[in-house]
Amino acid sequence: MSSAQEVPVHGDDLSESSLGPATMSTEEPQDRWVDLQFGWAGKTFHLRIAETDRVYDLKTSIRDLTTVPIERQKILGLVKGKLPPDQACIADLRLGSAKKFSLIGTPQGDEIKDPSQLENLPDVINDLDVDFTENLAAVNRYRHDHRNIRKIREMTENLQVNIITPLRPGKKLLVLDIDYTIVDTKPLTSGSLPPDECARPYLHEFLTALYPYYDVCIWSQTSWIWLETKLVELGMVGANRNYQISFVLDKKCMFTIFSEREGKPWSHHVKALQIIWNHFPQFNASNTVHIDDLSRNFALNPKEGIKISAYKNAHTAEARADRELVKLTRYLLHVANVEDFRTLKHKEWKSVVGRLPPPA
Numbered sequence: 001m002s003s004a005q006e007v008p009v010h011g012d013d014l015s016e017s018s019l020g021p022a023t024m025s026t027e028e029p030q031d032r033w034v035d036l037q038f039g040w041a042g043k044t045f046h047l048r049i050a051e052t053d054r055v056y057d058l059k060t061s062i063r064d065l066t067t068v069p070i071e072r073q074k075i076l077g078l079v080k081g082k083l084p085p086d087q088a089c090i091a092d093l094r095l096g097s098a099k100k101f102s103l104i105g106t107p108q109g110d111e112i113k114d115p116s117q118l119e120n121l122p123d124v125i126n127d128l129d130v131d132f133t134e135n136l137a138a139v140n141r142y143r144h145d146h147r148n149i150r151k152i153r154e155m156t157e158n159l160q161v162n163i164i165t166p167l168r169p170g171k172k173l174l175v176l177d178i179d180y181t182i183v184d185t186k187p188l189t190s191g192s193l194p195p196d197e198c199a200r201p202y203l204h205e206f207l208t209a210l211y212p213y214y215d216v217c218i219w220s221q222t223s224w225i226w227l228e229t230k231l232v233e234l235g236m237v238g239a240n241r242n243y244q245i246s247f248v249l250d251k252k253c254m255f256t257i258f259s260e261r262e263g264k265p266w267s268h269h270v271k272a273l274q275i276i277w278n279h280f281p282q283f284n285a286s287n288t289v290h291i292d293d294l295s296r297n298f299a300l301n302p303k304e305g306i307k308i309s310a311y312k313n314a315h316t317a318e319a320r321a322d323r324e325l326v327k328l329t330r331y332l333l334h335v336a337n338v339e340d341f342r343t344l345k346h347k348e349w350k351s352v353v354g355r356l357p358p359p360a
Helices: 055-066 115-120 136-143 146-158 185-190 203-210 224-233 273-279 326-335 346-355
Strands: 033-040 043-050 074-076 099-104 172-178 213-218 247-249 257-260 264-270 288-292 305-307
Touching: 043 055, 055 257, 136 257, 146 224, 146 257, 146 273, 172 273, 185 224, 203 213, 203 326, 213 346, 224 247, 273 288, 305 346
Parallel strands: 033 099, 172 213, 172 288, 213 247, 288 305
Antiparallel strands: 033 043, 074 099, 257 264
């Protein structure tokens, strides 16, 4: 492994002055809360919503109370005329306390409980993405958004982390996505290919090589029941490996932010590393790296993110020849002894690997 002095990726243009502190501010302004009441299916429901929340958050609260999916909700009487778009702030609706409205919508059916029906679940949407390292002003705005700060606090308070393997002193943290990052999700969930043929080539070698230097967190945009099934099928937990998974996070630890794409409003989920750091203060921006095939998941932590190509079509010869994890292994071993990851420019990781001497 190369020494820290050999890492030629210093001088990141994502400076603290341009982006703000690498760790999101924990100072939370005092929100004004609005009490609302609505009727649905002959019942009365009450909810509280912060003025810094968005219309999307209101719909999410309604969904949690009624199980009516957001796309099926018809909200009547909350405002005059048409309800504003999801990104609109609640404060802009000028709602009075104890405002009443009506909901029309069919509730969601019974949840799928049989893992054999996994093929009926939709894929994680993979087609839209944006590189937030190219829009530093936007990243700074998202980090200091009052709503986003509150969401991180709420996620932190509600999160109960199940430690699978004890964290080790002095190790860095590797946060690793699953779907289309280390596995082709579609054939795995449908059962059309054996699990070991769905895994990205060199997955276990990748984790084995890095485990002496990094504790491993799996963070996936799927629910826990399916995530646990995937990890077992892939042999990443419950198997005799030379690496261990420390803990696992699922979609409940993600929340929606309202950003922009090509100059237009855009909303998407995000993985805020601050939630992990709040639970485990030994980790922070100086020793955490996040691997994902979607840059949008890095919106609040662009400097800590390493985007790799999506892994799909595992049944093809081209996919079986994939060497992305081999290259990533070399990079992460190369920087493993760097004291502060904030001095690195992870976006150029492939160029760094290209300049390394061939492995012995």
